[in-house]
Amino acid sequence: MIIESQSNATALIRDVLPEACRDTALNWIGGEWRHSESKDSFITINPTTGRPLYDIAMAGEAEVEAAVAAGAEAQKHWWKSDGQDRARVLRHIGDAIRSHSALLGLLDTLDAGRPIRDTRSRDSERAARLFEFFAGMTDRLRGANIPVQPGRLNFTQLEPYGVVAGISPWNYPLTNAAGKIAPALATGNAIVLKPAEDSPLSALLLASIADEAGLPAGLLNVVNGLGNVTGEALIRNPQISKVSFTGSTDVGRHIGSVCGEALKSVTLELGGKSAFIVFDDADLDRAADALVFSAFGNGGQTCTAATRLFLSKKTTPTFLDAVMKRLSKLQIGDPLDPETHVGPLISDKQMKRVQGYIDTAIDDGAQAIDLKSIAVPEDGYFIKPVIFQNVRPDMRIAQEEVFGPLLSVFEFDDEDEVVELANATAYGLAGTAWTADVHRATRLARSLKAGLVWINTVHSLHPGSPYGGFKQSGQGLEMGQEAIQQLMKSKSIWIEEGPWQSPWGDLGE
Numbered sequence: 001m002i003i004e005s006q007s008n009a010t011a012l013i014r015d016v017l018p019e020a021c022r023d024t025a026l027n028w029i030g031g032e033w034r035h036s037e038s039k040d041s042f043i044t045i046n047p048t049t050g051r052p053l054y055d056i057a058m059a060g061e062a063e064v065e066a067a068v069a070a071g072a073e074a075q076k077h078w079w080k081s082d083g084q085d086r087a088r089v090l091r092h093i094g095d096a097i098r099s100h101s102a103l104l105g106l107l108d109t110l111d112a113g114r115p116i117r118d119t120r121s122r123d124s125e126r127a128a129r130l131f132e133f134f135a136g137m138t139d140r141l142r143g144a145n146i147p148v149q150p151g152r153l154n155f156t157q158l159e160p161y162g163v164v165a166g167i168s169p170w171n172y173p174l175t176n177a178a179g180k181i182a183p184a185l186a187t188g189n190a191i192v193l194k195p196a197e198d199s200p201l202s203a204l205l206l207a208s209i210a211d212e213a214g215l216p217a218g219l220l221n222v223v224n225g226l227g228n229v230t231g232e233a234l235i236r237n238p239q240i241s242k243v244s245f246t247g248s249t250d251v252g253r254h255i256g257s258v259c260g261e262a263l264k265s266v267t268l269e270l271g272g273k274s275a276f277i278v279f280d281d282a283d284l285d286r287a288a289d290a291l292v293f294s295a296f297g298n299g300g301q302t303c304t305a306a307t308r309l310f311l312s313k314k315t316t317p318t319f320l321d322a323v324m325k326r327l328s329k330l331q332i333g334d335p336l337d338p339e340t341h342v343g344p345l346i347s348d349k350q351m352k353r354v355q356g357y358i359d360t361a362i363d364d365g366a367q368a369i370d371l372k373s374i375a376v377p378e379d380g381y382f383i384k385p386v387i388f389q390n391v392r393p394d395m396r397i398a399q400e401e402v403f404g405p406l407l408s409v410f411e412f413d414d415e416d417e418v419v420e421l422a423n424a425t426a427y428g429l430a431g432t433a434w435t436a437d438v439h440r441a442t443r444l445a446r447s448l449k450a451g452l453v454w455i456n457t458v459h460s461l462h463p464g465s466p467y468g469g470f471k472q473s474g475q476g477l478e479m480g481q482e483a484i485q486q487l488m489k490s491k492s493i494w495i496e497e498g499p500w501q502s503p504w505g506d507l508g509e
């Protein structure tokens with residue numbers, strides 16, 4: 001047994017991944033581990049130490065083609081099988097995720113720097129529940145019987161696309177992967193998943209777990225690689241007619257245009273710039289806990305993270321004091337330590353990007369509150385949280401998605417003013433408000449322009465509840481019943497009850 005420490009990170013991963021991935025993490029295609037024909041590979045970096053972590057095979061066009069072909073073949077049989085049999089397989093995968101939660105969690109902690117307190121419990125549990133929820137859907141994929149003219153029967157039938165391309169980001173590797181795989185399989189599709197190049201490992205273990213749990217070969221394929229190589233080959237593959245993408249708005253726009261040109265269906269879950277609003281009458285302690293969790297949890301690398309804090313003027317000093325008190329207890333450091341709340345950012349590139357936003361905000365006139373009590377390690381990609389005051393709504397820090405632990409504070413006098421400010425960005429993923437006034441809560445739930453609105457709570461999610469963004473935050477909904485519309489086509493079937501009568505009469509007479 002190897003001691004779990006960052007100095008052993010590569011050895012730990014070698015121990016956890018399937019035997020075939022001992023030297024290089026391979027692609028999972030058609031139920032087999034495959035290197036790339038070209039033997040190209042890339043090395044991931046441990047975000048906690050900045051040192052090389054693992055060698056990953058880079059899938060090119062040949063591997064993508066093989067994965068899609070394997071998916072197409074397997075899907076034919078999968079869709080013909082009884083929905084209850086498909087459900088049983090998905091439930092087995094859910095159980096297997098639970099029994100492998102320690103290993104899956106360890107991989108995400110080493111690969112993405114997500115704290116072990118989250119990966120081993122919350123993330124694995126959420127991934128298992130995604131499979132369980134969608135297992136409940138497989139034998140309920142109903143169409144409708146539509147009343148039409150007498151003498152004709154018309155009904156709709158739902159049909160899967162075939163092979164879905166799933167492309168996921170690095171911030172919550174396991175749940176991002178499960179969120180693509182479970183609904184695609186439940187709706188009778190096969191899937192080729194391309195996980196983010198910065199954190200591909202847990203998706204590979206998940207593929208192996210799913211295989212052991214009885215998922216027929218070819219239904220789930222995982223291809224590793226860079227977005228502009230492997231991702232591009234996947235979205236352009238002619239046999240792919242559905243792309244489900246989660247990632248940045250810029251890449252989403254590109255993928256949307258490639259899919260638009262090729263007339264492929266696409267679901268886009270993109271970036272955010274979420275507002276967090278606190279009124280005078282709110283439970284300030286609960287709101288402060290929620291703000292610190294939302295803005296700084298996962299190093300601010302959450303698409304729905306609170307990035308703009310709106311305080312009713314009277315609450316500002318009390319609320320900021322409550323936030324400071326909590327921040328002084330925040331432990332930022334080695335994500336393998338069970339006490340750690342926040343680990344590193346994912347990469348050097350991301351750390352430099354966040355630092356760039358800090359510099360720009362200060363140049364633009366924002367003032368950073370001194371968070372003296374917080375210490376962060378010097379090695380790795382750690383960055384200290386920054387809270388900015390004196391932010392104008394038109395500054396870049398108030399408008400653009402940073403994806404780091406930066407928070408801008410604004411003050412407001414009344415509800416109309418704050419709603420206008422909160423809605424004044426190009427994004428519309430999530431919005432949170434804290435108030436004890438039920439009337440105001442109801443008005444806010446309506447007036448915030450975001451796909452998710454949380455009142456007196458934050459980051460509440462459930463696989464049964466639809467998830468998606470407004471404006472530049474995305475198109476289409478994932479999760480819930482709504483996932484069916486994204487992953488299945490509806491066919492309208494007409495049957496004539498008697499001999500068909502031509503409107504032109506019988507021209508043969």
Ligand code: NAD
Pocket residue numbers: 167168169170171194195196197225226227228230231232235246247248249251252254255269270271272302303304401403429469473474
């Ligand atoms: P990203 O857009 O850089 O990459 C996401 C994925 O797309 C990666 O797997 C990447 O390899 C792939 N990709 C990149 N270029 C591609 C191309 N040309 N063709 C095909 N695939 C390509 O995003 P990221 O930096 O990994 O993740 C952070 C972003 O994800 C943030 O903007 C965040 O808000 C967003 N996000 C959104 C949600 C949501 O549900 N709305 C959830 C998590 C993250």
